[in-house]
Amino acid sequence: MCLRCCCDPYPSVDITCAFTKDSADEQLKRVQAQAVEACQNFGCFHVTIDPSKLEPSKLENAQLLQDESKVKQAMEQIFDKDFLDSHTGGEQIKVVPFLNRHKTMSYAKYRGRAAESGSSSNTEPKQSWEIFRCKNGLSGESFSETDSGDLSLLEKYTKIFHQVSLSLFQNVFQLPNMFIEEKDCTCGKYDCSLCTMDLLRVFRYDALEREEIMNSLGSSPHTDWGSLTVVWQDSKGGLQIYCHKHEKWNNVNLNLDNDKKVKLFIHVGDFTSLALSDINSSSINWPSPLHRVLCPTRSDELTKDNGDTRLSLVYFSYPKRGISIQDASQSKMAAESMATSNDFPFDRYMVLHNQSNNEKVSPSAKETYERMKSIPFDKVIEEKWKQVQR
Numbered sequence: 001m002c003l004r005c006c007c008d009p010y011p012s013v014d015i016t017c018a019f020t021k022d023s024a025d026e027q028l029k030r031v032q033a034q035a036v037e038a039c040q041n042f043g044c045f046h047v048t049i050d051p052s053k054l055e056p057s058k059l060e061n062a063q064l065l066q067d068e069s070k071v072k073q074a075m076e077q078i079f080d081k082d083f084l085d086s087h088t089g090g091e092q093i094k095v096v097p098f099l100n101r102h103k104t105m106s107y108a109k110y111r112g113r114a115a116e117s118g119s120s121s122n123t124e125p126k127q128s129w130e131i132f133r134c135k136n137g138l139s140g141e142s143f144s145e146t147d148s149g150d151l152s153l154l155e156k157y158t159k160i161f162h163q164v165s166l167s168l169f170q171n172v173f174q175l176p177n178m179f180i181e182e183k184d185c186t187c188g189k190y191d192c193s194l195c196t197m198d199l200l201r202v203f204r205y206d207a208l209e210r211e212e213i214m215n216s217l218g219s220s221p222h223t224d225w226g227s228l229t230v231v232w233q234d235s236k237g238g239l240q241i242y243c244h245k246h247e248k249w250n251n252v253n254l255n256l257d258n259d260k261k262v263k264l265f266i267h268v269g270d271f272t273s274l275a276l277s278d279i280n281s282s283s284i285n286w287p288s289p290l291h292r293v294l295c296p297t298r299s300d301e302l303t304k305d306n307g308d309t310r311l312s313l314v315y316f317s318y319p320k321r322g323i324s325i326q327d328a329s330q331s332k333m334a335a336e337s338m339a340t341s342n343d344f345p346f347d348r349y350m351v352l353h354n355q356s357n358n359e360k361v362s363p364s365a366k367e368t369y370e371r372m373k374s375i376p377f378d379k380v381i382e383e384k385w386k387q388v389q390r
């Protein structure tokens, strides 16, 4: 059983050179080693990127993430009450179309507080918008006829996060290209749908009274299902990671230097962790960290209610369509053998748990792994989305 300490502080790696240098470069080799070590020891790490050292074409629109107040200002527009009323008509779940920069339709989905996203039966005190990198990701759903230009900003953010994720897989981790879908969506052109499951979610967490915070978690404990998650959180913090060894929740502390660097936090997801682990032994090579989010504390001045909320942008990367855990498995033994170890901590992976609220007896996490490992992961995720009623 893997009982490595993964208490804070979490490592921080400046990955700017991953956008500019080729793989023979010594500085990039050091960055690769630091990032891989962070993934092995923690399954998560901070990254910083210095846009002033990049030509804009290397990471388009990186400046949109440079300044916390600008991100918050932009995102407050889409959570503004009047904006929500006019685009969702007061509904708690609504797909809203908007004109993208190609002047064709894209879609974003709003979820209000009553919309449950996880396994617990309580309402989580947050609102969110989500957008798929695939233009047709939401197009099959019913939507209103209004169009909102403000939502097109979500596509720009999606693109930045995708470029960061791609650069990590290709230039930093140097893993095979099946862990991530590189291509832009062309579904409009070819009339297919969901060419990639990659998606951005923007969360706005309510500020709560101090006594309420532990009873009403912003996000209940979970691991992320996919290849990799990229998180931008504002200076309220609130993201916490669990250390299994010390049975302790640790804050993901922010570096608040006003140095104009883009500051993100990276999580390894269940897919990557399962593919890189040696399932025949008991060892997790790259853990998929258990994490949760605490809501911010409400200040005494009621008028400051809005300023007290916490904002985060969370981007989920998934493997290429059609790829199973077994296809991506880096352990030849695990890829070939049917036998899996009884010591491997399958229970730690949310993707292997039935997250629906129905009472029926679920198979064990190990049994689920056995069944799931050879199924294309996009099919697995479609089933998971049904479990959490998306």
Ligand SMILES: O=C(O)CCC(=O)C(=O)O
Pocket: 201, 203, 219, 224, 231, 233, 239, 291, 292, 293, 312, 313, 314
């Ligand atoms: O809001 C955050 O910082 C993280 C949320 C999260 O963990 C998730 O949506 O999977």
Ligand SMILES: [Fe+2]
Pocket: 222, 223, 224, 229, 291
């Ligand atoms: Fe998460």
